[in-house]
Amino acid sequence: MTAAEATLAPLLQVRDVTVRYGAITAVHGLSLHVDAGEIVAIVGPNGAGKTSLLSSIAGLVRPQAGAILLRDVTLETVGLENVVRHGIALVPEGRNIFASLTVLENLQLGATIRRDAAVRSDLQAFFESFPILGERRNQPAGLLSGGEQQMLAIARALMSRPTLLMLDEPSLGLAPKIVEQVYAELERIRDGGVTILVVEQNAARAFAVADRAYVMRHGRLALAGTPDELRAHADFDAAYFGVSMAEAAPPEAAGRP
Amino acid sequence: MDRLVQTLVDAVSVGGLYALTALGIGLIFGVMRLINFAHGELIMIAGYAVLLMFDMPVGLVVIGALAASVLLALAIERAAFRPIRTADPPTLLISSFAVSFFLQKTMILFVGSRPKGVDFLPDLARQVEIAGIRLQLLQIVTIVVSAILLVGLSWFLRTTRLGLEMRAAAENFAMAQVLGVRANRVIATAFAISAVLAAVVACLFVAQTGLVQPRMGLQLVVIAFVGTVIGGLGSLPGAALGGFLVGATTILLQTLLPPDLRVFREAFVFVAVALVLLLRPQGIIPARGLKERI
Numbered sequence: 001m002t003a004a005e006a007t008l009a010p011l012l013q014v015r016d017v018t019v020r021y022g023a024i025t026a027v028h029g030l031s032l033h034v035d036a037g038e039i040v041a042i043v044g045p046n047g048a049g050k051t052s053l054l055s056s057i058a059g060l061v062r063p064q065a066g067a068i069l070l071r072d073v074t075l076e077t078v079g080l081e082n083v084v085r086h087g088i089a090l091v092p093e094g095r096n097i098f099a100s101l102t103v104l105e106n107l108q109l110g111a112t113i114r115r116d117a118a119v120r121s122d123l124q125a126f127f128e129s130f131p132i133l134g135e136r137r138n139q140p141a142g143l144l145s146g147g148e149q150q151m152l153a154i155a156r157a158l159m160s161r162p163t164l165l166m167l168d169e170p171s172l173g174l175a176p177k178i179v180e181q182v183y184a185e186l187e188r189i190r191d192g193g194v195t196i197l198v199v200e201q202n203a204a205r206a207f208a209v210a211d212r213a214y215v216m217r218h219g220r221l222a223l224a225g226t227p228d229e230l231r232a233h234a235d236f237d238a239a240y241f242g243v244s245m246a247e248a249a250p251p252e253a254a255g256r257p
Numbered sequence: 258m259d260r261l262v263q264t265l266v267d268a269v270s271v272g273g274l275y276a277l278t279a280l281g282i283g284l285i286f287g288v289m290r291l292i293n294f295a296h297g298e299l300i301m302i303a304g305y306a307v308l309l310m311f312d313m314p315v316g317l318v319v320i321g322a323l324a325a326s327v328l329l330a331l332a333i334e335r336a337a338f339r340p341i342r343t344a345d346p347p348t349l350l351i352s353s354f355a356v357s358f359f360l361q362k363t364m365i366l367f368v369g370s371r372p373k374g375v376d377f378l379p380d381l382a383r384q385v386e387i388a389g390i391r392l393q394l395l396q397i398v399t400i401v402v403s404a405i406l407l408v409g410l411s412w413f414l415r416t417t418r419l420g421l422e423m424r425a426a427a428e429n430f431a432m433a434q435v436l437g438v439r440a441n442r443v444i445a446t447a448f449a450i451s452a453v454l455a456a457v458v459a460c461l462f463v464a465q466t467g468l469v470q471p472r473m474g475l476q477l478v479v480i481a482f483v484g485t486v487i488g489g490l491g492s493l494p495g496a497a498l499g500g501f502l503v504g505a506t507t508i509l510l511q512t513l514l515p516p517d518l519r520v521f522r523e524a525f526v527f528v529a530v531a532l533v534l535l536l537r538p539q540g541i542i543p544a545r546g547l548k549e550r551i
Contacts, residue, residue, distance in 0.1 A: 081440065084435065098428050099428070100424070101425060105425075108421060112422070112436050112438055113436075156436070
């Protein structure tokens, strides 16, 4: 591959990936790609295999078949601990912040792979953009609210200075106002040069920021395209829920605090 | 008054030994959910290192005991536990029994099962007078050394990078690895620290009893394990406190019970343990965040 081709090739390629847990197949020979600078959304109902797909890219589960390439690096063989060293950071479902560690310690762990002097200034910059977390830097992260924990999980992932940031259900369990803040933050992150792959059950929310989206159902791709194409697509509602978008609107829209 | 202070000092020094042993077990459980019954053999091998070297300068003997214990711990981790690292906790537990038996029986094969006497640190057996009360020097040394190790370990875990990685791995290993934490490094460090604690316990224990034998670690580990459970499995402060309480209670019962009931002191300890578990099944200081896993 020449240098010119390398820059034209997608940042991430998932080719015919199959993920099985015992007798259950969560992902069936799925292929997709993410280009540098994009926000790509993977939407679909609960149990569609979105999290399994993300876990296989992150190295948490090993696909039984297929290939996952970051540029020309074959990811499924590098090992869980090294995926982040190749520039992929994950904000997992449920955030998985370290509840017993302080806010600052969570962020320091995000910088595990870095030894450069800029870690300190990155921390400082984060505390300046999120003064609430800055004030509570020495408190256990488990005491933060759900929205604060989500921001912390995103910041922790960014501390590794990734080229690709992956998020699993960032809106889950958050109030609508907080979800807006999280997604506004994602756009800022993309504008800062980080490519984003986001898995989301809340399709409407993800479509508002995504350049492209994939709809997953039963472990397979049902549809792919730009959000506008997908919204206009006659099969979208059927592919997504088998119900209309109005009914499929997320529970947050119903006005929880 | 003298008698009371002497008993308390005795209880605190024995409690300290059990606290160190419980910490060694708790550290390994924290990072890999392994209840390592072979911890007793780390104590035993250090005991035999002391036996082998006891007439050399004390510093050398301690270094020899530390080296023997750490090398054995790293070898056990590499050969026995690394290949089954992701196995479920019962499998890990049974494997640790296998390792423990294997090491004990191998030792019996080479040195026999009879206890061997060793006169380690005889100077510490003498009494000293502090504020008019006569106390055994060894007990005071035991208390001071235990306290230094507890503070030192806590400092290591709180302030060093590796300590932070170990605490993160103890709470959620997969997430720590997603962030780039090296599992091999964290687990090997936990085994090495656990071995250092075992070697120190061995030196103090041998100095106190004057005996070395292949099964010497077993009783310490069983009692200390009970301590980690009542302290709160997975919590290091819990392990230290639980180990201390069980050890200290044993000594206090030994002194306070009427003579004809003393042979049953373990029964009293275990009744107390059962009560703690009934009232606080999660332990005195429960571990935080254990449920949150990827």
